[in-house]
Amino acid sequence: MxxxxxxxxxxxVSTRIRLARNVDKTPFPNALKDTKEVTxxxxxxxxxxxxxxxxxxxxxxxxNTPLIRKQELAEEHLIxxxxxxxxxxxxxxxxxxxxxxxxxxxxHIRLQIIKDGFALDEAYSLASKVDDVIEENITYAFDNDFGxxxxxxxNTGTGMRASVMMHxxxxxxxxxxxxxxxSAGSLGIEVRGLYGEGxxxxxxxxxxxxxxxxxxxxxxxxxxxxxxxxQIVDMxxxxxxxxxxxxxxxxxxxxxxxxxxxxxxxxxxSSEAKSLLSDVMLGQSLGIIxxxxxxxxxxxxxxxxxxxxxxxxxxxxxxRDKKRAELIRNNx
Amino acid sequence: MxxxxxxxxxxxVSTRIRLARNVDKTPFPNALKDTKEVTxxxxxxxxxxxxxxxxxxxxxxxxNTPLIRKQELAEEHLIxxxxxxxxxxxxxxxxxxxxxxxxxxxxHIRLQIIKDGFALDEAYSLASKVDDVIEENITYAFDNDFGxxxxxxxNTGTGMRASVMMHxxxxxxxxxxxxxxxSAGSLGIEVRGLYGEGxxxxxxxxxxxxxxxxxxxxxxxxxxxxxxxxQIVDMxxxxxxxxxxxxxxxxxxxxxxxxxxxxxxxxxxSSEAKSLLSDVMLGQSLGIIxxxxxxxxxxxxxxxxxxxxxxxxxxxxxxRDKKRAELIRNNx
Numbered sequence: 001m002x003x004x005x006x007x008x009x010x011x012x013v014s015t016r017i018r019l020a021r022n023v024d025k026t027p028f029p030n031a032l033k034d035t036k037e038v039t040x041x042x043x044x045x046x047x048x049x050x051x052x053x054x055x056x057x058x059x060x061x062x063x064n065t066p067l068i069r070k071q072e073l074a075e076e077h078l079i080x081x082x083x084x085x086x087x088x089x090x091x092x093x094x095x096x097x098x099x100x101x102x103x104x105x106x107x108h109i110r111l112q113i114i115k116d117g118f119a120l121d122e123a124y125s126l127a128s129k130v131d132d133v134i135e136e137n138i139t140y141a142f143d144n145d146f147g148x149x150x151x152x153x154x155n156t157g158t159g160m161r162a163s164v165m166m167h168x169x170x171x172x173x174x175x176x177x178x179x180x181x182x183s184a185g186s187l188g189i190e191v192r193g194l195y196g197e198g199x200x201x202x203x204x205x206x207x208x209x210x211x212x213x214x215x216x217x218x219x220x221x222x223x224x225x226x227x228x229x230x231q232i233v234d235m236x237x238x239x240x241x242x243x244x245x246x247x248x249x250x251x252x253x254x255x256x257x258x259x260x261x262x263x264x265x266x267x268x269x270s271s272e273a274k275s276l277l278s279d280v281m282l283g284q285s286l287g288i289i290x291x292x293x294x295x296x297x298x299x300x301x302x303x304x305x306x307x308x309x310x311x312x313x314x315x316x317x318x319x320r321d322k323k324r325a326e327l328i329r330n331n332x
Numbered sequence: 333m334x335x336x337x338x339x340x341x342x343x344x345v346s347t348r349i350r351l352a353r354n355v356d357k358t359p360f361p362n363a364l365k366d367t368k369e370v371t372x373x374x375x376x377x378x379x380x381x382x383x384x385x386x387x388x389x390x391x392x393x394x395x396n397t398p399l400i401r402k403q404e405l406a407e408e409h410l411i412x413x414x415x416x417x418x419x420x421x422x423x424x425x426x427x428x429x430x431x432x433x434x435x436x437x438x439x440h441i442r443l444q445i446i447k448d449g450f451a452l453d454e455a456y457s458l459a460s461k462v463d464d465v466i467e468e469n470i471t472y473a474f475d476n477d478f479g480x481x482x483x484x485x486x487n488t489g490t491g492m493r494a495s496v497m498m499h500x501x502x503x504x505x506x507x508x509x510x511x512x513x514x515s516a517g518s519l520g521i522e523v524r525g526l527y528g529e530g531x532x533x534x535x536x537x538x539x540x541x542x543x544x545x546x547x548x549x550x551x552x553x554x555x556x557x558x559x560x561x562x563q564i565v566d567m568x569x570x571x572x573x574x575x576x577x578x579x580x581x582x583x584x585x586x587x588x589x590x591x592x593x594x595x596x597x598x599x600x601x602s603s604e605a606k607s608l609l610s611d612v613m614l615g616q617s618l619g620i621i622x623x624x625x626x627x628x629x630x631x632x633x634x635x636x637x638x639x640x641x642x643x644x645x646x647x648x649x650x651x652r653d654k655k656r657a658e659l660i661r662n663n664x
Contacts, residue, residue: 249654254597264592266585322581 001318002097003077004302005115006169010285011233013119013165013205013298014078017127017210018238020150020159021109021134022141028151029104035088039103046092046101046130054133057101058094068314069306077114099130106151118229120162120222127160137232147214154211158218162231163209165194167298169282171232172237181231186214189228202273203222203301204282208232210271244286255283267321270306273328277301280332295331304328334429335409338632342617343565344450345497345537345630348409349459352443352491353466354473354480361436361485367420371435377431377461377469378424386465389424389433400646409446411436415522431462438483439491441466451560452494452554459492475647479546487544490550494543496561497526500629501614502534503564503569512564520544521560525611527606535606535633536614540564545621576618587615591643594660599653603636609633612664 003014021030023038033039046054061292062070062083070084075160079091080099094103102110111130113123140147146158155161171177181191190211193201208229210221243251256278262268277297283289284297295303302308309315315323335346354360355370364370365578378386381400394415402416411423424433434442443462445455473481480491480533487493503509513523522543525533540561542553575583590611594600600608609629615621616629627635634640641647647655 059652067405248601249650256596256598259594260594260596261589262592264588266588267581318581319477324584 001116003114005116005297006296006297007116008284009167009298011118011220011236012169012231013116013167015115015117016161016162016163016165017113017120017123018161019033019109019111019127019131020107020148020155021111021131021159022149022151023108024139024141026108026141029088029106029108032104033089035104038108039090042101042103042109042121042138042326043090043092044204045134047135049133051133053129056094057099057210058095059095060091062089062091063087068307068310068312075302075305075308078112080110080304082106094323097297099126101130101134103266107155120164121224124160124162124222125217126220130303146261155213156273157214157222158216160213160221161209161216162218162222162225163207164225166206166208166232166236167204167228167278167281168206168232168236169204169278170243171236173243174239174327175199176235176239177206180235184208184228184232185211187228191232195271202271202278204278224235226323233295240282240286244288251286252283252288255279255286255288259283259289259332262328264329265325267318267319268325268328270302271305273304274301277328286305293332297332300331333449335446336631337448338628339448339617339630340616340623341449341499341630342417343498343500343568344561345425345448345499347449347451348456348493348495348497349445349452350357350457350491350493350495351441351456351459351463351464352439352440352480353443355440355479355481356471356473357404358440358473360422361438361440362483364420364436366374367436370440371420371422372472374433374435374441374466375422375424378465381468383464383465385461386415388426388428389431390427392423392425393468394421394423394427395419400639400644401644407519407634407640410441410444414438414512431458433462433466440525450496452558453494456492456494456550461546487545488554489544489546490548493541494524494541494547494550494557496557498538498540498561498564498568499536499610499613500538500564500568501610502575502593503568504533505575506571508567508571509538510646514562516540516560517543519556519560521557523564527603534610536602536610537606557596566660572614575618583618584615587611587618588622591621591664594664597657599650600636600657600660602636603655605636606633609660609664615652628664632660632663 013088017115023328026038043059046057074081074084078093078104083089083102084104087103096231098114100112113127115123127145129323142148145155150156150159191206191208194205194207195202260274262276277300280297309320309324358370375391378389405411406413406416408562410425411434414422415437421436422606430446433446445459447455475481479489482491503512516523520543523538523540526537526539527534542557590608594608609632612629618621636659641652641656
């Protein structure tokens with residue numbers, strides 16, 4: 001299932017496993033004059049094999065893709081934002097849109113699995129299978145001491161980044177989020193706002209991921225991340241219950257006002273939409289706001305992103321804000 | 333009709349005529365040791381006569397009225413706020429609640445007619461009739477040079493204050509209201525915010541009234557006030573059309589957000605309610621917000637006033653704000 005579709009997850013929104021791989025004896029993308037040959041090689045390794053899994057992918061040459069369509073893919077988290085820029089890049093996306101293989105990002109291959117909810121083991125197992133299919137035809141750059149070699153040394157080793165997207169409105173509201181960030185950090189786990197600058201996280205969505213790729217096996221990383229995520233789930237749950245029990249009137253008023261604004265506003269910016277939709281998510285999760293939305297608030301958040309909201313049309317920022325308000329108003 | 337009931341007036345909300353009268357050869361209320369005798373005299377003058385008009389009044393002894401009920405009367409504009417305090421005061425109110433005769437306010441008699449909409453002549457004619465009924469049995473303090481004598485010299489002469497309540501959101505939003513206030517002032521017409529302190533008028537409701545009671549006849553005052561009110565109506569209409577034509581998106585978004593907030597908020601203060609309801613009034617008048625309210629926004633504004641919203645119950649400020657939000661949410 002596409003991670004953001006019909007997603008009514010309370011706290012853990014989605015899970016992502018990303019593997020960085022490079023073709024042996026070939027310069028990394030930033031040092032590669034022509035990416036065609038390597039791209040063909042990897043494309044054939046995936047699409048040309050006998051695996052049913054691999055046959056499921058569609059190849060998209062990003063050089064021939066309009067910018068707005070690339071931005072849409074980035075907003076769906078199927079490619080990273082840097083893939084929207086530069087030349088010689090491409091991506092293979094599975095028909096169910098849960099797997100993507102970026103070519104010529106920072107590394108030759110960035111294989112990524114996204115699942116809705118909390119599913120690290122399942123996502124890792126799927127990533128491994130796709131990784132094996134590719135490895136049948138490609139020799140990876142690998143060092144017996146260091147493991148998988150990558151363009152940036154922070155990825156060397158397993159080449160794996162495991163991350164979990166969490167909705168943490170109560171920890172943010174009660175200002176406990178900074179304590180969470182620093183204590184996770186001391187365990188080698190990074191917590192960062194998915195949107196917004198500095199400490200402000202629009203939508204109260206945070207990405208929790210491993211910082212370390214060297215010296216720990218994949219399963220050790222996943223175990224450690226699982227423990228930290230479970231602890232944060234516990235803290236967020238307690239913070240939500242406290243808000244509901246001790247501050248019901250204030251919190252219900254705030255969440256309903258956000259709901260009312262989204263139900264009636266005629267123009268909403270992207271950052272405001274995220275904040276208000278986060279309130280609706282919290283309100284529905286606490287049983288304060290009825291779950292009557294045609295589209296779950298998280299899906300509204302993704303579908304109202306700047307490129308996706310345009311639906312292929314060229315819109316000015318004002319027109320986009322009106323279109324976003326309309327989309328949310330009709331579906332929340 | 334009660335001035336605020338089913339009142340969908342666009343700009344001129346209501347009209348009020350107030351006459352100040354005193355009983356001849358009797359100290360003004362502030363110098364009167366015992367108000368009983370004068371009160372009885374006036375009460376009998378009104379209720380004891382043969383006039384059908386006068387028979388219509390109910391007598392309320394404010395000494396035996398709980399404070400909250402007195403505050404309700406003040407919020408309905410049937411008594412002035414000072415009538416809630418002190419001893420020896422009473423009021424006679426007509427069954428249709430458009431006429432009230434306050435006894436022992438600043439003067440022995442403050443006769444007041446309130447009509448919905450713009451109806452200065454009609455209100456004055458009714459005030460004169462009631463005035464005549466009282467004068468059949470009471471000799472007023474009257475001087476051939478000065479006219480009716482009153483406790484405060486600013487009322488001496490006709491003893492009449494004619495005023496019109498206007499909803500001026502567009503002139504306020506475009507900051508033209510200060511120009512209106514000063515140019516009306518130069519004509520002896522006072523414009524003041526009905527609610528709020530300083531220049532801030534919650535609800536964008538203004539009271540436009542004559543400052544002069546001496547040297548002009550009643551009909552001259554009414555004619556002058558009519559001219560000024562018509563000019564302000566014209567200015568407000570132009571300002572509204574300009575907002576709608578030049579700033580439709582911004583204004584529609586703002587007005588709908590206010591509507592959405594009132595439709596969903598769980599707690600609303602009195603001043604916020606007035607501002608948001610003023611937006612809904614403007615939105616409905618401009619045809620932006622559909623007129624689907626069970627109770628017109630102006631009526632919601634009055635019914636959600638601090639005392640009226642309590643509906644006879646003792647409520648804390650927090651409970652009142654919740655009750656107000658509920659009342660408006662269910663009726664707007």
